[in-house]
Amino acid sequence: MDIKAYIKEVGQRARGAALAMARAETKVKDKAVLAIAASLEHHVGDLFDANRRDLEAGNRRGLDAAMVERLELTQRSISAMADGLRQVARLPDPVGQISDLNYQPSGIQVGRMRVPLGVICIIYESRPNVTADAAGLCLKSGNAAILRGGSEAIHSNQAIAACIHRGLKEAGLPVDAVQLIGTTDRAAVGELLRMKDCIDVIVPRGGKGLIERITREAKVPTIKHLHGVCHVYIDDKTIIDKAVAIAFNAKAQRFGTCNTMETLLVAEAVAKPVLQKLGAMFREAGVEIRGCDATRAILPDAVPATEEDWPTEYLAPILSVRVVKGLDEAINHIRQYGSQHTDSIVTEDISRARRFLTEVDSSSVMVNASTRLADGYEYGLGAEVGISTDKLHARGPVGLEGLTSQKFIVIGDGHVRE
Amino acid sequence: MDIKAYIKEVGQRARGAALAMARAETKVKDKAVLAIAASLEHHVGDLFDANRRDLEAGNRRGLDAAMVERLELTQRSISAMADGLRQVARLPDPVGQISDLNYQPSGIQVGRMRVPLGVICIIYESRPNVTADAAGLCLKSGNAAILRGGSEAIHSNQAIAACIHRGLKEAGLPVDAVQLIGTTDRAAVGELLRMKDCIDVIVPRGGKGLIERITREAKVPTIKHLHGVCHVYIDDKTIIDKAVAIAFNAKAQRFGTCNTMETLLVAEAVAKPVLQKLGAMFREAGVEIRGCDATRAILPDAVPATEEDWPTEYLAPILSVRVVKGLDEAINHIRQYGSQHTDSIVTEDISRARRFLTEVDSSSVMVNASTRLADGYEYGLGAEVGISTDKLHARGPVGLEGLTSQKFIVIGDGHVRE
Numbered sequence: 001m002d003i004k005a006y007i008k009e010v011g012q013r014a015r016g017a018a019l020a021m022a023r024a025e026t027k028v029k030d031k032a033v034l035a036i037a038a039s040l041e042h043h044v045g046d047l048f049d050a051n052r053r054d055l056e057a058g059n060r061r062g063l064d065a066a067m068v069e070r071l072e073l074t075q076r077s078i079s080a081m082a083d084g085l086r087q088v089a090r091l092p093d094p095v096g097q098i099s100d101l102n103y104q105p106s107g108i109q110v111g112r113m114r115v116p117l118g119v120i121c122i123i124y125e126s127r128p129n130v131t132a133d134a135a136g137l138c139l140k141s142g143n144a145a146i147l148r149g150g151s152e153a154i155h156s157n158q159a160i161a162a163c164i165h166r167g168l169k170e171a172g173l174p175v176d177a178v179q180l181i182g183t184t185d186r187a188a189v190g191e192l193l194r195m196k197d198c199i200d201v202i203v204p205r206g207g208k209g210l211i212e213r214i215t216r217e218a219k220v221p222t223i224k225h226l227h228g229v230c231h232v233y234i235d236d237k238t239i240i241d242k243a244v245a246i247a248f249n250a251k252a253q254r255f256g257t258c259n260t261m262e263t264l265l266v267a268e269a270v271a272k273p274v275l276q277k278l279g280a281m282f283r284e285a286g287v288e289i290r291g292c293d294a295t296r297a298i299l300p301d302a303v304p305a306t307e308e309d310w311p312t313e314y315l316a317p318i319l320s321v322r323v324v325k326g327l328d329e330a331i332n333h334i335r336q337y338g339s340q341h342t343d344s345i346v347t348e349d350i351s352r353a354r355r356f357l358t359e360v361d362s363s364s365v366m367v368n369a370s371t372r373l374a375d376g377y378e379y380g381l382g383a384e385v386g387i388s389t390d391k392l393h394a395r396g397p398v399g400l401e402g403l404t405s406q407k408f409i410v411i412g413d414g415h416v417r418e
Numbered sequence: 419m420d421i422k423a424y425i426k427e428v429g430q431r432a433r434g435a436a437l438a439m440a441r442a443e444t445k446v447k448d449k450a451v452l453a454i455a456a457s458l459e460h461h462v463g464d465l466f467d468a469n470r471r472d473l474e475a476g477n478r479r480g481l482d483a484a485m486v487e488r489l490e491l492t493q494r495s496i497s498a499m500a501d502g503l504r505q506v507a508r509l510p511d512p513v514g515q516i517s518d519l520n521y522q523p524s525g526i527q528v529g530r531m532r533v534p535l536g537v538i539c540i541i542y543e544s545r546p547n548v549t550a551d552a553a554g555l556c557l558k559s560g561n562a563a564i565l566r567g568g569s570e571a572i573h574s575n576q577a578i579a580a581c582i583h584r585g586l587k588e589a590g591l592p593v594d595a596v597q598l599i600g601t602t603d604r605a606a607v608g609e610l611l612r613m614k615d616c617i618d619v620i621v622p623r624g625g626k627g628l629i630e631r632i633t634r635e636a637k638v639p640t641i642k643h644l645h646g647v648c649h650v651y652i653d654d655k656t657i658i659d660k661a662v663a664i665a666f667n668a669k670a671q672r673f674g675t676c677n678t679m680e681t682l683l684v685a686e687a688v689a690k691p692v693l694q695k696l697g698a699m700f701r702e703a704g705v706e707i708r709g710c711d712a713t714r715a716i717l718p719d720a721v722p723a724t725e726e727d728w729p730t731e732y733l734a735p736i737l738s739v740r741v742v743k744g745l746d747e748a749i750n751h752i753r754q755y756g757s758q759h760t761d762s763i764v765t766e767d768i769s770r771a772r773r774f775l776t777e778v779d780s781s782s783v784m785v786n787a788s789t790r791l792a793d794g795y796e797y798g799l800g801a802e803v804g805i806s807t808d809k810l811h812a813r814g815p816v817g818l819e820g821l822t823s824q825k826f827i828v829i830g831d832g833h834v835r836e
């Protein structure tokens with residue numbers, strides 16, 4: 001197979017389909033998204049068959065348990081995909097929205113119209129549900145999508161892509177609006193990363209190795225996050241039980257996600273009662289604590305934390321804990337070691353909450369909420385195509401709006417520049 | 419001089435100053451911007467002296483007339499700089515603006531807060547007024563700025579920078595918030611382009627050579643436009659005099675600017691009256707017309723246009739003219755040859771205007787207005803740091819909003835993820 005020629009053709013087809021998608025009316029796009037949802041539920045048998053082939057191949061290749069779990073399709077995960085698509089269909093169409101259309105002193109009206117980006121390329125690993133989620137968001141936002149899933153999920157992704165194509169056909173939209181790369185050859189990724197003419201943005205989702213490679217090599221702009229070193233700071237002006245519940249949820253609700261807390265910061269005035277309670281809860285949940293000296297004075301079983309622990313994203317049942325003097329030290333710690341992903345303060349003090357919200361420069365900054373809530377669905381975006389910790393364009397969970405841009409529109413009646 | 423070490427120090431100082439700028443209150447930032455305006459007017463003599471040294475050096479090196487014109491500071495251009503700064507001071511502060519703060523089903527409130535990008539690096543040529551404009555916009559938007567002007571304007575830029583530093587001191591802000599690169603060594607640009615740690619975005623302004631080099635080499639994200647191949651399409655449902663006035667202004671109001679019309683498209687049904695009038699006007703204004711066959715049938719003096727003319731940005735008194743069947747052909751021409759900068763339709767037909775606005779994918783799309791109006795000041799942005807034809811982040815004239823980003827803020831009361 002000539003990978004270069006194949007990817008070039010995929011790109012050109014996507015560019016053609018993007019033109020049709022940009023002009024597609026809302027009801028047509030919604031019809032496609034709903035038809036995809038129905039097709040997924042109707043072809044559950046095909047999806048299970050394809051998924052079984054991936055799971056068997058994965059077992060043969062000795063995939064670890066976490067990878068297998070992410071790979072597996074269940075009745076429940078298929079329903080969740082279909083529900084996600086139905087939610088996306090219900091969201092307002094961002095394309096063509098005109099905002100801020102105001103008269104200027106010269107008499108022209110100037111406003112902004114939201115438009116699709118064009119062709120979105122999503123490069124991801126293991127979870128086959130990304131195939132459906134990403135397709136739904138790209139279609140609704142009037143874009144064409146090129147999807148490159150992991151080789152370990154190729155059959156599952158192809159079965160899902162078949163449902164997507166049925167939905168597109170049913171709505172009369174071009175099937176090239178969502179193309180799944182049919183080869184597992186890694187050279188295909190290299191070609192995608194260089195295809196500036198045909199791809200407007202690349203969204204990489206996966207492990208650090210993948211993201212680092214893509215960031216380094218991509219000639220096309222990317223929307224991404226590399227690390228999720230998320231913090232919860234428990235202030236001394238707090239209700240202990242509330243703080244403990246937030247911190248426990250932020251760590252233990254799921255270990256492997258980017259918005260899981262990796263470091264807990266506790267004000268020294270409340271460190272003893274907070275850490276005694278949390279220590280017992282985390283012990284029961286099997287979470288290893290790596291603490292500073294002050295933490296270990298309260299929790300003698302804790303492993304000593306080293307300088308390397310603070311910037312580390314464990315993605316595992318491990319938590320680093322540091323006792324700090326107060327808000328300033330907490331903000332400085334987050335600034336020094338954080339990854340600008342998601343950070344939360346637990347406090348009843350409004351002035352401290354105000355300072356934390358303003359001074360912590362992360363894609364999501366929270367007051368009295370678990371970092372696990374940093375998510376497109378929880379934020380009302382319907383779903384997310386990824387989370388961005390970059391500052392340009394989209395920041396935080398990226399939904400429909402992040403897949404669009406705004407152009408200026410000007411309406412005059414013979415107006416010229418003086 | 420160790421360029422690498424020097425630029426590294428500039429970057430680190432900028433990063434430090436950015437932290438102070440992000441926290442600076444509106445009244446302090448406004449005080450600085452107004453003090454800079456006053457200082458420019460107070461030190462007119464210094465500015466003229468410095469500018470004379472640049473002009474003399476430029477004449478010795480044989481700078482062309484257009485370059486010299488751009489380089490020259492006059493009483494009027496200095497007043498314009500000061501007025502621009504005062505306008506920026508009057509604009510609402512974008513930093514900290516909270517929008518869309520809504521309750522979600524879980525009970526958390528989710529909104530977005532506008533925040534500075536951090537450190538903006540502007541690399542530009544000849545016009546010394548960019549030094550003041552860029553500084554004002556960066557300061558008001560809570561950013562630090564690194565300015566790298568052209569070597570031909572170094573003394574003028576240094577004199578302006580001295581006024582900027584006086585203004586910053588008067589307001590109690592760090593002088594490192596606006597740093598002018600003190601060397602004309604081109605290696606400095608190479609260092610800036612690689613400084614991902616200390617620079618958040620680079621805005622290149624200047625000729626194609628500069629922009630192409632920066633786009634190719636930059637490791638830091640850029641906000642830019644490369645070409646300005648702007649079109650006016652005169653539809654057949656139009657009032658001839660209105661159309662003629664818009665087209666003439668779009669070309670002849672100024673020749674060397676990126677929003678100047680380079681190609682005129684005319685519907686065949688009105689080609690004769692439109693081109694006869696415009697032909698005479700352009701002849702008088704010294705504008706050379708390069709026309710398609712149908713154009714030359716009406717204007718026999720026109721030079722035959724070749725395929726190379728359509729994608730060309732002349733930046734000169736030259737205009738390519740093509741007679742088209744109607745709207746579809748005009749849109750297709752713009753899609754094929756345009757640069758997604760600014761395109762305008764002249765029509766009295768609302769449905770055609772609606773289609774043009776929707777289907778032309780340029781950073782500014784206009785109805786019945788001259789392309790020369792594509793400008794931050796005309797759009798009510800106060801000023802512009804540049805114009806972007808990219809789709810990500812900022813598109814069109816980039817003012818205060820384009821120099822900021824939005825982070826998510828979440829406010830709960832003990833909320834956790836179920």
